[in-house]
Amino acid sequence: MSAESLKYLMIGLITLGFLFDKFTSWLNVRQKVPQVPATLQNFLDQEKLQEAKSYQKTNYYFGLISGSFSLVITLGMLIWGGFGLLDQWVSQWVDPMILQSLLFFGLLFIGSDLLSIPFDYYHTFKIEEEFGFNKTTRKTFFGDKVKGYLVGILIGGGLLALLLWLIQELGEGFWLYFWGVAAVFMVLINMFYTSWILPLFNKLTPLEEGELKSKIMEYASSVGFSLENVFVMDGSKRSTKANAFFSGFGKKKKVVLFDTLVEQHKPEELVAVLAHEIGHFKKKHIIQSLVISILQLGVMLLLLSLFVNNPEISQAMGGDRWAVHLNLIGFALLFSPISTVLGIFMNLLSRKNEFEAERFAKETYDGKPLASALKTLSVKTLTQINPHPLHVFVNYSHPPLMERLGKLEN
Structure with missing residues (x-):
């Protein structure tokens, strides 16, 4: 496939992915406010349901604006060769390809995050504040940003540097070695996240x-x-x-x-x-999810190995030469439909696991207090009690509230 065809394919995939996501959200937000179900009458009233719908609509329109902004930036970078221009700029400053790639991704990460800060700030201090959820101070907000940068540089930058070095040294065979390292890293993070990383942000x-x-x-x-x-x-x-x-x-x-x-x-x-x-x-759900995630990563890396040396992808990204960082970005865009399908599959599995965990709690303890806890949680977080089935199928990692209560209370 020519570079021009690849570019238009990327543009089409990004646009279709955005439209599909917003279509399912639009179907969801169009759901009418239901009457209060009998099982929730001691926990909420019609006014609370109206407030939940208002919260849902506000987040939908906010997501539409912020998502459209992100889409326009990405499409603009593709159409006018912004990624290629950035590659040309970094190549003038550093010579080794690995350093070029690290600088390229570092600038993209910082630029993307700086553009997102106004949206994050508005969502935290306007939307979440308006509906009574926000407790974040501005010091905590910006402190989290700085800590996130440090963690991203140390962990993300380290893994990226290893990936780039393996690609440079091993070519297409890099994927198996990096898969092994990444698998060990995923296990370690699962084991030590609450000891190593979480304390940086919470006590x-x-x-x-x-x-x-x-x-x-x-x-x-x-x-x-x-x-x-x-x-x-x-x-x-x-x-x-x-x-x-x-x-x-x-x-x-x-x-x-x-x-x-x-x-x-x-x-x-x-x-x-x-x-x-x-x-x-x-029920071994944690190990199951970890194993599946590792297998998915292996498949993704195998596919990446087939594309990583393709010069047409770099040209489609606006480059005038082959560059590994351009190919990595291009592959991520081309892989997006597969990522969406895998996400749907993982959500389906997650919903099944949630039902199994609740059945375990019901059989070994009691379903009634768990149902009561879910009701309180849902009311206090303004959860939608009648989401659209397609939106649930695509996006929900947990079953809808009424389905969970139906299994716990019957």
Whole structure:
């Protein structure tokens, strides 16, 4: 395929991907506000549902504007050869290809992030503030940006440098070696994320002794789950929204509860939430997702090895020579439809796993407090209770609220 054909193919794929995403969101936002279901009548009223619809519409129109801006920038870079011009500029400043590529991606990353800051700022301090969610200070907001840059440079830059070196030294055979390194890295991050990276952004405090911890430890013991590390995270420093998650393996496994979750729920509900998280561990969902992610990465790297030395891709990106960084960007654009399909598959699997984890919690603890916790969470986060089926199919990693309640309460 000629460079010109590849360029138009990229333009078409980006545009179609954007239109498909906004179409499913548009179908979702058009859903009429339903009557309050009987099972939620003690938790919300019609006014709260109207507020949830307003929040949904506001985020939809905001996403349409910010997404359109990003689309126009990307298409402009493709149509007028912006990526190629940037490649020509960096090649004048440094000579080794690896340094050129690192500088190229560094400038793209910083430029992209600087363009996104006004949108992120508006969403945090206008939209989230208006609906009562935001607790982030401006110091925290910009501090997170700086920390994100540092983590991105150290981890992302290090992995990128290794990838570039392997491509330079091994050619098309690079993929197998980098796959092995990336797989080890993914396992280490899963094990040590809460110890190495999360503390840079949030404070983790061991759950204090008391009724809640006693109930949690008693339940964990009853299902044969060795649990030593239960932490409370200061999620309230950024948002009123609540969550809980599980990470790690063996002695490194940790359960993390947002402080907002602890504040908003009764001990029985929190134990039920924990039972759900333990269900993921017992059903081996965490390992399953990790293995699938590693396999997906291997397939992507294998496909990349078939394109990485193609000079037409660099020319399609506006380059006047072959450059590995231009080919990496071009491949990412060409790979986007496959990435969308893989994302849909992973969401489908994730929804199945959520149902299994909730069944585990229902069978080993009690479905009623978990249902109650889901209702409280959904009301406080203005969750849509009647999402469009296509939007759910494409985007939802968790089943819709009413489906989850139907299985827990029946």
